[in-house]
Amino acid sequence: MAEFDTIRSTGRVAGAARIDEGLRAHMNKVYATMSIGMAVTGLVAYLVGTNEQLLAAIFGTGLKWVVMFAPLVVVFAFGAAINKLSAAAATAVFYGFAALMGLSISFIFAVYTGVSIAQTFLVTSIAFAGLSLYGYTTKRDISGWGSFLIMGVIGLIVASIVNIFMASEALSFAISVIGVLIFAGLTAYDTQNIKNTYIQMAAHGDSEWLHKSAIMGALSLYLDFINMFMFLLQFMGNRE
Numbered sequence: 001m002a003e004f005d006t007i008r009s010t011g012r013v014a015g016a017a018r019i020d021e022g023l024r025a026h027m028n029k030v031y032a033t034m035s036i037g038m039a040v041t042g043l044v045a046y047l048v049g050t051n052e053q054l055l056a057a058i059f060g061t062g063l064k065w066v067v068m069f070a071p072l073v074v075v076f077a078f079g080a081a082i083n084k085l086s087a088a089a090a091t092a093v094f095y096g097f098a099a100l101m102g103l104s105i106s107f108i109f110a111v112y113t114g115v116s117i118a119q120t121f122l123v124t125s126i127a128f129a130g131l132s133l134y135g136y137t138t139k140r141d142i143s144g145w146g147s148f149l150i151m152g153v154i155g156l157i158v159a160s161i162v163n164i165f166m167a168s169e170a171l172s173f174a175i176s177v178i179g180v181l182i183f184a185g186l187t188a189y190d191t192q193n194i195k196n197t198y199i200q201m202a203a204h205g206d207s208e209w210l211h212k213s214a215i216m217g218a219l220s221l222y223l224d225f226i227n228m229f230m231f232l233l234q235f236m237g238n239r240e
Helices: 002-049 052-059 063-084 087-104 114-137 145-166 169-204 207-236
Strands: none
Touching: 002 052, 002 087, 002 169, 002 207, 052 063, 063 087, 063 207, 087 207, 114 169, 114 207, 145 169, 169 207
């Protein structure tokens, strides 16, 4: 009996060690994919944002509405189609989305100084790293935050669309403050959710699913970062 308990205990330890090792590899893939996506976004945004002709052609015409809302459409379509896509196709769609997002935010290089953009990016990176680390290491279950944060995001989208037509500075300020708080919370929430999802599904050993799960995790954290950056930029950015 004692030998059986020892074997069972050893098996549990070995299984936990495999999950820990796999989890680290999974999170590294998530962060690496997200980082490449951010690099693609930054490159596209810089190349377009520093080209006056391209900016005028996009944001000086009705095309700006397509560019502004296209990323939102792609996100919803990607989420609905992820189960039908191969891992390679999902990766390609993610990087294509990152390029499209770069196009949609390229105007910041015409509105804000390069120094303030760099400073805001640094502050966002530090805040993101701390929040994501908290979500990964905390023993507290923060899954209950999800429904409230998603409701907050929906409210932000509606308020932002309304403010396009109202152009209210007070509403814009309120949206920015609430947006920073919401996406700060989502960074911790999404990190914990990625971790918990891997632990729950790792036993299945489906490499294709795990790859696509890493892509969706990278997309979640990418959106948290880019939105937090854009809201912070409204506070910290020095206009040209």
